[in-house]
Amino acid sequence: MVTVIEMPSLSSTMKKGKVVKWHKKEGDFVNKGEILFEVQTDKVNVEVDSLVTGFLRRILLREGLEATVHTAIAVISESMDEDISQTAEARPSAGARPSAEAAAAAAGASRPERGGEGERIRISPLARKIAEENGIDIRAVTGTGPQGRITREDVEKAVGERSQKRPVSPGAEPQAAPKQVEQEYEDIELTPMRSIIASRLQQSKATAPHFYVDVSADCTALKQLRDELQKRLEKQSAKITLNDILIKIVSHALKEFTGVNASFLGDRIRQYKAVNIGLAVAVDEGLVVPVIRDTDTKSISQISREAADLAARARGKRLLPKDYEGGTFTITNMGMFGVEGFHAIINPPESGILAVGAMALRPAVVDGELTVRPMMKLCLSVDHRVVDGALAARFLARVKEIVESPLLMFA
Structure with missing residues (x-):
């Protein structure tokens, strides 16, 4: 029995995927449930079982190549004797987009051509690409692959032989290479996660006109609430953070200002009924944003447990594709690094992100008198296609109001 392996659909938003690594090579035996390959989606890298x-028998989509979901990417057969000629000729087509030389290596199958006197020439896509780039006449190349197929190695050999035979012009003297200032450097190849981050953030800044609104909030009451909750939940081994309470506060404000809890869809704006908060988590490879769903309906202790679980699984690389789905607004906090304030880039397709700075004692005027209070800077970034300045200002003012008087959440 011959089975065609397809690019899996790993999330509701996944349109295509890139094979990052094949854990098996052609000819290897693979058991059901064994890891076959690793695929990079628009959100996360996932190991896929057979x-x-x-x-x-055949890998149709080489490492580094993208293909749309349900595109054939490999062929598995029960025995090495089974005929896979028909399935092996299939290769990714619609939506397949190559990167570098992997573009031409989408399939091990060859594309027949007509040579002189009607002779058929079989050559792999990668070999054809190299031949075209180097001006090699493929009719003069002897193929060493199956059925005389010309492989990449055959073309590279022809390129090398031509270079050795190329005559040197009489009188030509070798010229010294231009002297360059030597600088020490190290090129670091992009990891799949860093590649995703770069692509998505570039897309966000290029397509969404960012608009920023900043306020400073007095966190005296917020700290008191956190300390009181921590004391009451101590027996449950709960650890309530200021960020947990901020998630609840922002969720409350988003239910009032639904225009911020929205996405731009080209010809319309979609306002979401549910409030799903993305929580930016720093990991060694970069940044991930798992989502806590329905935060407007959950208690602070529930939010705290889910946030801790998602953060732990993020750092342990145990998040699932569904953990990234459905976010409507994101909160990112760099207060633990002592950052006073910063402007974050919107996480598409959301229209807003709140950047939270460090809480620190700063001068403040209370009842007309100068005093010192624990202050925190809140910086809101919004997509100006969706959120106007006045709406952004009112929303952030409401967040500040609740931060300074948390009991308003229960009014």
């Missing part, structure tokens, strides 16, 4: 047991 759904069948057999031999990996």
Whole structure:
């Protein structure tokens, strides 16, 4: 039995995926449930298990190549003797987008051409690409692959032989290479996660006109609430953070200002009924944003437990694709690094993100007198296509109001 392996659909928003790594090579035996390959989606890297047991006969989508979901990417058969000629000729088409030389290596199958006197020439896509780039006549290349197929190695050999035979012009003297100032450096290859981050943030800044609103909030009452909750929940081994309470406060404000809890869809604006808060978590490889769902209906202790669980699984690389889905607004906090304030980039397709700075004792005027209070800077970034300045200002003012008087959440 021959089975065609397809690019899996790992989330509701996934349109295409990139094979980051094949854990098996052609000819290897693979058991059902064994990790077959790793795929990079627009959100996360996921290891994909084999759904069948057999031999990996052909890899149709090489590492580094993208393809749309449900595109054929490999062929597995129960035995090495089974005919896979028809399935092996399939290769990713619609939506497949190559990166670098992997573009031409989408399939091990070859594309027949006509040579001189009607002779058929079989050549792999990658070999054809290299031949075209180097001006090699493929009719003069002897193929060493199956059925005389010309492989990449065959073309590279032809390129090398031509270079050795190329005559040197009489009288030509070798010229010294231009002297360059030597500088020490290190090129670091992008990890799949860093590549995703770069792509999504560039997309956000390029397409969404960012608009910023900043306020400073007195956190005296917020600290008191946190300390009181921590004391009452101590027996449950709960650890309530200021961020947990901020998530609840922002969720409350988003229910009042639904225009901020929205996305731009080209010809319309979609306002969400549910409030799902994305929680920015720093990991060694970069930044991930898992989502806590329905935060407007959950208690602070529930939010605290879910936030701690998501953060732990994020750092342990145990998040699932569903953990990233459905976010309507994001909160990012760099207060633990002593950052007073910063402007964050919106996480598309959301229209807003709140950047939280460090809480620190600063001068403040209370009842007409100068005093010192624990202050925190809140910086709101919004998509100006969706959120006007006045709406952003009213929303952030409401967040500040509740931060300074948390009991308003229960009024």
